Structure formats: C-alpha cells, structure tokens
Amino acid sequence: MPTLRPVRRTLLRDSAYELIRDAIVRGEIPPGAPVRDADLAERLGLSRAPVREALSRLTGEGLVESKPQSYTRVTRLVPRDVRDAAAVVRAMHELAARTAVPRLADADLTAMREANDEFRDAARRGDVADALRADDRLHDVLVTACANRAVAATVERYTPLIRRLEWRQFGTASAAHGSAELHDRLIDACAARDADAAARITAEIWRALEQLADDPPGEPAHDASGAGEADPSVRPPGGRPG
Structure with a gap:
C-alpha cells in the first residue's frame, strides 16, 4: 500500500x-x-x-x-530590527544576482520583463498587493537561478519582517515608478551578463527599504495585555482578504 x-x-x-x-x-x-x-x-x-x-x-x-x-x-515597527533584516535581505539578493547572472537563460529574462510589466500595471492601478507579488516574481528569478538554498531560505525568513515597509513604499505612485525604473536597469544588466552591475543595482533597490526603516509610519496605541479582538478583515480561506 x-x-x-x-x-x-x-x-x-x-x-x-x-x-x-x-x-x-x-x-x-x-x-x-x-x-x-x-x-x-x-x-x-x-x-x-x-x-x-x-x-x-x-x-x-x-x-x-x-x-x-x-x-x-x-510586533511594532522597531527601526533597528527592520533595518537589520533589510540589510540581510539586501546582501542575499546581491549574492543571488552576482551568482545567477551567468546562468540566466532567455526565458529567465523574459520572466523578469513580464514581472516588471505586471509590476508597472499594478502600481498604475494602485494595487499594492499585485505589485508586491510581481516584485517577488522578478527577484525570485535570480534567487532561483543562483541555486543556493541558504540564500533562498534566508530571504524567505527575513522578508516578512520588512514587508510592511514594502507595502508602504509601493503605496505611492512615485516610489513604485522609481522601483520599476530600477527593475529596468537590473534587467538590462542581466541581459548584458554584467553580474557586477546587476549586484550594484540590486543593492540600490534594497537600500531604499533600509532608509524607510528610519522613518516608520505612526502606530496607534494598543493594550499590552493582549485584550481585544483580531481585525475583521482577516477572512476565511477562499475569500478575499482586505
């Protein structure tokens, strides 16, 4: 059996x-x-x-x-913790870019371009969730191509801690436009098989999050005892949250 x-x-x-x-x-x-x-x-x-x-x-x-x-x-947004996590994620993406570029196939470059097109479209519509998913798909091409499980595991472990800042960043049209332009430069460097340039541009992309960590959004006060209820926007599987 x-x-x-x-x-x-x-x-x-x-x-x-x-x-x-x-x-x-x-x-x-x-x-x-x-x-x-x-x-x-x-x-x-x-x-x-x-x-x-x-x-x-x-x-x-x-x-x-x-x-x-x-x-x-x-958890509350603690600038030092978020900045530290962002620095680790940046370093892993830099390593992924440097290692992956020589291994990229044409299909990988196509996937990155398509992801950035979807990112632009989502940003234009003001759909931050779709923008983040497209951003993930773009960078995941390099993380996957680098074939380093430690890199992939570290990115997965620390990205959620900084995701709240990414949500804030992509919530403005100007920031999203700037990110799309950086993605274009990254894709061009990958297409040229310039690993050093790809790593530098990747570092530039992720440093923006480290800078955001120094200016966290305001946070409402909450009872430290843990009394209260969960937000009603958390919906059952199969429903659309938010």
Whole structure:
C-alpha cells in the first residue's frame, strides 16, 4: 500500500499563515494589536491548531511576539530590527544576482520583463498587493537561478519582517515608478551578463527599504495585555482578504 501523507492540515496551516501575514503586512492588523488564536480561528473558519502553528511561524519571523500567560500581539515597527533584516535581505539578493547572472537563460529574462510589466500595471492601478507579488516574481528569478538554498531560505525568513515597509513604499505612485525604473536597469544588466552591475543595482533597490526603516509610519496605541479582538478583515480561506 502506498504511504499516506497528511495533506489537508498542512494546507490549512499554510493558508492561515498567508492570510494572517498579509493582514499584518497591509496594516489591517496594526503594530501592537493583540491576536488570539481562538478569535482568528473563528474568523478564518478553522480549528485553532493551524492558527496556532501559523502564529508560531509568524513569531519566528518577527511579525508576532508572545509572552506566556500574558499576550500575543503584532510586533511594532522597531527601526533597528527592520533595518537589520533589510540589510540581510539586501546582501542575499546581491549574492543571488552576482551568482545567477551567468546562468540566466532567455526565458529567465523574459520572466523578469513580464514581472516588471505586471509590476508597472499594478502600481498604475494602485494595487499594492499585485505589485508586491510581481516584485517577488522578478527577484525570485535570480534567487532561483543562483541555486543556493541558504540564500533562498534566508530571504524567505527575513522578508516578512520588512514587508510592511514594502507595502508602504509601493503605496505611492512615485516610489513604485522609481522601483520599476530600477527593475529596468537590473534587467538590462542581466541581459548584458554584467553580474557586477546587476549586484550594484540590486543593492540600490534594497537600500531604499533600509532608509524607510528610519522613518516608520505612526502606530496607534494598543493594550499590552493582549485584550481585544483580531481585525475583521482577516477572512476565511477562499475569500478575499482586505
């Protein structure tokens, strides 16, 4: 008999993680806001187990903090922490670009151009979520092509902590336009097989986030006890959050 593997619970856990993470990134569950697994489970239409697993993962990524018998809440934007994470992500993307450029195929360059076209279109429409997804697809081409699992794992680990700043950055038309222009330069460097230029441009792209970390948006006060309810914009799997 073939080995049976659990599937559904993993998918529910991942769905809960993505929905809660995205609500935090968009600011729908703001910094300092309390989160309770029971409230989130009810709103998502899930049992508490996958929600607890999702919150544990978000805690490891620095988006949620917890004190036993006291509170679980969304972390506040601490400039030093975000700046440190952004510096690590920048260094990993620089390494990915330098390593990947000699390995890129024409299909990879096409994928990057298509992603940047989608990024521009999303920015023009003011759709920050689509812009971020397109931005991820563009940079993921280089992360994948570099074939370094440590780079990929580090980027995945620290990107969520800075995603709130990316949401803020791409929320303005001028910043999004500037990012698209930098993407164009990056793609041109990759097409020219200029790894050094690609790494320099990549560093320029990610340094912008480090600078944003020094000017975080205002944050509302919240009860540190953890009392209160989760944001109603967190919706069940299959529904559109936000």
